[in-house]
Amino acid sequence: MRQIIENLVSGIIKQLQDEGILPSGELPEYKVERPRDESHGDFATNAALVLSRFAKMKPRDLADKMLSALPANQKEVDRWEVAGPGFINFHIAPDRIRQLIPDILKAKQNYGTSKVGAGKRILVEFVSANPTGPMHVGHGRGAVMGDAIASVLQVTGHKVEREYYINDAGNQVGVLGWSVMLRYFELYNRSITMPEGCYPAQYVVDIAKALKEQDGDKWLSVELDMTSSPPAQVVDFAMDMIMGWIRNELATVNIHFDNWFSERTLHADGKIEATIEQLTAKGLIYEGVLAPPKGKLPDDWEARPQLLFKSTQFGDAEDRALKKSDGSATYFAADIAYHFEKAGRGFDLLIDVWGADHGGYVKRVQAALTALTDKKNLLEVELVQMVNLVRGGEPVKMSKRDGTFVTLAEVVEEVGSDAVRFIFLTRSGGAPLDFDLELAVSKSNDNPVYYVQYAHARIHAVYRQLAEKGLSVSLGDGKGDLSCLTQDAEMSLIRLLGTYPEMLEGAALHREPHRVPYYLIDLASAFHTYYNSHRILDDDVVLLGARLSLINAVRQVLANGLTLLGVTAPEKM
């Protein structure tokens, strides 16, 4: 529908240019947008405001001029006016608006989808929680956000793949292995002490028990030496088990990945060295000594020469190390190789969803990727702020170290996947989130997911009533006469249905999936208002059919939105 108005306005401007009222050639951009206030029409343009200078006229005078140039034969707009400082408001003809109902019912689950993405290939990487323990609530937020960003991009015509990067290399893997070994020794009645930095939590005990079950005392003779690597088979056993948990937890919140990418393969395939060579060839690698960090100085800090990448050439604050003191690759080096590898798979855009605690890391990865590909904006990073877990207003301390964190699985168990997803999504990622367990657990209507689902279930209830009265469901197929839908509540509802596709485009463009739940709450609210003041099952069959068609369209859009968010659309509550 927006297209109709945009064509109309651009046609008018062209005509005014031909008449010499506006100068020919490039003019500044104007907008056609949905006014916030319904009384301002269905669409408004600021063209007269933007162009007044070029016409050497007052905005309102130019607006009047533009309207007199409106083609006489068009039927889409039946009212228009100049308002405020010089906006032009367009009111779409009611018949054209009602036409949305059959359009939606025909498109079904495809209503709202568009092709604005033009098949652009996008890789969305998210979660990527370390395989050293179960996912906590913070991971859950990133997971749901990443998944929703991917979904919103998909329905707007992008070709999307979801990827999980498994950090199965590096120090933490050895730490995990030794932690399991210690718990394993403990099961054989050896007394142990958990060194600082190890993972003491219960899940490590569970892994040790499973290890004992499978291998018996096979590993008892292993000598405890934290400076060396633990047995590879033990490490793999632990990581496989944890990754199994993570996959399960993700599945319970309806998240499924296309690819699981292992960091180890980068090391094994020599991708890291190859990437460093590429950078070296570009003259961006040197041996140097970094200045001491500006914050509180680590106890063991010492100046030492390192292999450095000149990320300052690409806007970063410091050059960054690629090799550790023991000569092995840093996490950063592996991450460069990983992102370079992703770029090599031919994506038009890479999106990473990270926790805000990794925010300081964005520039250096973008710098490296730009250096390697000569593309400036290939990598986009969406930062998701922290989740503060609260129980009845009291903060819950979370720490992997003492094992007091609350896992995502526990929260999902208590609250349900629908509520978890909806709460995480009904918030822009830029703001920290207080997640109150007590509130979320208390299945009260504080939780907007029920509000939206209830609207959906209510519509199904009406249709059940219809069947009981022996009337045909096909009355609501949108094919009958809809001209009796003249009430304000009805027209606002239909108009709202019409904005769904635009809302999705905005959500995709700005990577703001929270717009979807907010829209659904709005739609549910408009429906509840309508439902309370108008009887659907009217004795007049024509009116009955029209209203059934209307709420059927509402049901379709609610279902589409909820499904998109990975939330169920129940027929009964």
Place this chain on the structure above:
RNA sequence: GCGCUCGUAGCUCAAUCGGAUAGAGCAACGGCCUUCUAAGCCGUAGGUUACAGGUUCGAUUCCUGUCGAGCGCACCA
């Protein structure tokens, strides 16, 4: 000290890449169930958009500064 993300009603949050009178929910108060699901609806009250400047037809939005919050700041991931 530097960087990133923020600061909107008592609380939790929105506000369409600069738009018209800044909106919801919760909490408070007052109404609506013999009729399609009251997990609902209607109404009242609640604001100097942290503060000060700047850009312009127009600023919650963009720029600068101040104050305040969270996160980060060799070799960890």
